[in-house]
Amino acid sequence: MTPGFSTVIRLPRAGARLTPFLFLLFLAFGACQREQPVEMKGSRLARPLAKPDVVLTDTAGKAFDFRKETEGKLTLLFFGFTNCPDICPVHLANVADVVDDLSFEQQSNTRVVFVTVDPQRDTPAHMRKWLDNFDARFIGLYGDDETVNRFQDELLLARAVTIPTEGGGYTVGHASQMIAFSPDGLARYVYPFGTRQSDWAHDLPRLFANGKLDAGGHTGNGKLGNVKVVRKEPIRIEKVKMPAPAPGSPGVMYATIINEKEDDALLAVETPVAGRVELHTVEKTPEGHSLMKQVKNIPVPARRLTSLKPGGYHVMLMERTADYAQGQTVPATFVFEKAGRIAVQADVISYGEVEHGASDGADKAHKH
Amino acid sequence: MKEIQWWCAAQGIPWTWSWQPYPGVWLAALALFTAYTVILRRSPYARERRNLVIAGYIGVFIVWLSLDWPIGPLGVGYLAFAHSLKFLLISFVATPLMWLPFSPKRSDPATWGGQGATSALLAGVFFNVVLILSHTPLVVDGLAESQLWSFVLDSLWLVAGVLFWRPIVGRNGLPQSMVKVLYIFLGTLSHTGLGMFFLLSRYPHYRVFELAPRVEHLSARVDQALAGALMLLAGTPIVFLILGIVFSQVARAEQAPGVTVR
Numbered sequence: 001m002t003p004g005f006s007t008v009i010r011l012p013r014a015g016a017r018l019t020p021f022l023f024l025l026f027l028a029f030g031a032c033q034r035e036q037p038v039e040m041k042g043s044r045l046a047r048p049l050a051k052p053d054v055v056l057t058d059t060a061g062k063a064f065d066f067r068k069e070t071e072g073k074l075t076l077l078f079f080g081f082t083n084c085p086d087i088c089p090v091h092l093a094n095v096a097d098v099v100d101d102l103s104f105e106q107q108s109n110t111r112v113v114f115v116t117v118d119p120q121r122d123t124p125a126h127m128r129k130w131l132d133n134f135d136a137r138f139i140g141l142y143g144d145d146e147t148v149n150r151f152q153d154e155l156l157l158a159r160a161v162t163i164p165t166e167g168g169g170y171t172v173g174h175a176s177q178m179i180a181f182s183p184d185g186l187a188r189y190v191y192p193f194g195t196r197q198s199d200w201a202h203d204l205p206r207l208f209a210n211g212k213l214d215a216g217g218h219t220g221n222g223k224l225g226n227v228k229v230v231r232k233e234p235i236r237i238e239k240v241k242m243p244a245p246a247p248g249s250p251g252v253m254y255a256t257i258i259n260e261k262e263d264d265a266l267l268a269v270e271t272p273v274a275g276r277v278e279l280h281t282v283e284k285t286p287e288g289h290s291l292m293k294q295v296k297n298i299p300v301p302a303r304r305l306t307s308l309k310p311g312g313y314h315v316m317l318m319e320r321t322a323d324y325a326q327g328q329t330v331p332a333t334f335v336f337e338k339a340g341r342i343a344v345q346a347d348v349i350s351y352g353e354v355e356h357g358a359s360d361g362a363d364k365a366h367k368h
Numbered sequence: 369m370k371e372i373q374w375w376c377a378a379q380g381i382p383w384t385w386s387w388q389p390y391p392g393v394w395l396a397a398l399a400l401f402t403a404y405t406v407i408l409r410r411s412p413y414a415r416e417r418r419n420l421v422i423a424g425y426i427g428v429f430i431v432w433l434s435l436d437w438p439i440g441p442l443g444v445g446y447l448a449f450a451h452s453l454k455f456l457l458i459s460f461v462a463t464p465l466m467w468l469p470f471s472p473k474r475s476d477p478a479t480w481g482g483q484g485a486t487s488a489l490l491a492g493v494f495f496n497v498v499l500i501l502s503h504t505p506l507v508v509d510g511l512a513e514s515q516l517w518s519f520v521l522d523s524l525w526l527v528a529g530v531l532f533w534r535p536i537v538g539r540n541g542l543p544q545s546m547v548k549v550l551y552i553f554l555g556t557l558s559h560t561g562l563g564m565f566f567l568l569s570r571y572p573h574y575r576v577f578e579l580a581p582r583v584e585h586l587s588a589r590v591d592q593a594l595a596g597a598l599m600l601l602a603g604t605p606i607v608f609l610i611l612g613i614v615f616s617q618v619a620r621a622e623q624a625p626g627v628t629v630r
Contacts, residue, residue: 085381086381089581090580090588093582097588196571196578197578198571201570
């Protein structure tokens with residue numbers, strides 16, 4: 001066979017072999033960009049939150065009545081600090097980009113409110129200059145510790161904590177989620193760090209509509225008592241408990257998961273109070289000893305109660321970033337393979353209470 | 369405290385302009401330098417072309433420059449712009465420069481050949497597959513945190529670039545100038561498309577760059593647009609510049625008495 005003949009024969013064959021492959025690659029690339037058919041991208045709160053009645057001071061030095069000044073507006077609220085090296089600037093920059101894409105009317109009815117948790121360093125002038133990097137319309141607020149703490153408490157957020165750093169400085173540990181209040185004054189979704197611009201672009205117009213009927217099926221007339229559930233939630237999470245840990249030791253979280261729909265799996269749990277969260281189970285060795293073992297996920301069978309409990313599946317909070325004490329609540333997001341992300345508030349309890357109620361024993365069939 | 373890495377990978381920590389060592393990059397650059405020198409010594413033509421040999425070593429230096437601090441870590445964990453810059457430097461600047469000292473003459477043993485048009489087609493396809501695959505969000509986001517995979521991707525860019533530019537210079541490369549123009553035009557189509565895609569996209573495509581700590585207040589959207597502009601506005605002139613240089617080299621070789629250029 002001559003080289004020329006070989007070339008003639010091989011060209012179309014090579015091309016024919018590779019064309020479908022390239023076509024699939026282009027399709028795969030396109031598929032990566034396509035929106036997933038999910039109703040909302042934010043983490044759904046177990047129950048809607050009303051706007052707290054709080055008065056702080058804005059960067060112009062004027063009193064800012066949070067409830068009154070944001071009435072009827074889509075309000076995105078975030079607690080942070082201007083020296084934050086990563087989460088705060090990224091979160092705000094992404095929101096700023098997407099708010100810019102909204103219609104003029106929607107922009108006029110949107111308020112992005114930043115509350116500093118580091119008033120010592122965040123002077124009004126410094127905060128204003130920093131916020132202007134993102135959008136001059138962003139509102140910067142500050143207040144005394146007591147008021148800001150109450151603000152966070154009422155929104156079920158972990159209180160910001162000051163963490164000393166090497167060299168005598170400090171950083172601030174704070175909740176990383178942005179809370180979205182719809183024009184009706186209720187927050188049904190929060191947006192943890194990691195929310196992407198495409199997620200915001202998907203949700204913001206829908207959050208405007210929450211005053212009538214949101215994707216979760218709630219009518220938002222501003223009265224919690226009149227919330228109407230239209231769509232049955234596939235998974236509910238109850239009795240989320242965290243024993244107050246000893247200093248320096250990892251934390252643990254227990255809960256009861258009620259799955260009404262199809263077999264699912266808990267893939268991860270996120271919380272701002274831990275740098276790393278692991279899913280664990282306890283196994284018995286042949287000698288009868290209990291051995292804690294990390295698992296990739298926790299099965300959540302359909303129509304059953306799955307208990308995360310001492311001696312069974314549970315959530316371990318490693319590398320704690322903030323302290324929490326009995327009586328407080330800590331935000332967390334449970335990430336399921338099929339049901340997606342569900343935001344909850346965990347009650348901090350004593351270890352004594354764990355033994356008597358954090359879990360309800362063995363997994364049970366769930367009766368309707 | 370920043371962990372020492374052997375190869376640049378995304379760490380998710382705030383960017384600082386303080387220098388970081390990447391020993392794996394140094395070793396790879398040294399290996400490339402050594403291999404390149406050995407290959408150059410096999411080419412009798414390279415000895416006569418000192419300026420082009422210098423250009424070739426500049427190509428090796430550019431590979432090192434694009435993999436090491438700061439372009440390397442910026443390109444894998446912080447800025448889509450730096451990611452594009454790294455790709456352009458390796459695949460569109462360094463690799464064609466590295467081919468310059470070699471001659472399209474059949475007697476140059478360094479410019480090993482394949483099967484003419486077939487191998488050129490495969491090289492072009494391979495280059496584009498690597499280009500597209502290495503720019504999919506799945507790959508960029510999924511592998512950015514792994515030093516090993518970052519090394520593999522960077523190596524693929526280098527290999528794909530070397531193979532892509534070989535038919536232009538290689539002794540059994542493409543025979544006619546117009547075919548070469550067509551080859552380069554078709555071969556760089558996806559690079560142009562990708563640049564357009566980045567430039568015109570509304571939202572950032574890569575999670576790793578969108579959620580990375582900001583560098584100099586550059587927003588993720590502006591960063592991606594800059595990456596697209598770089599691919600589109602810098603990449604295309606570079607391609608034509610390389611074409612001009614290579615063609616003048618081919619013309620010189622054709623003018624030499626008793627030389628047949630294929």
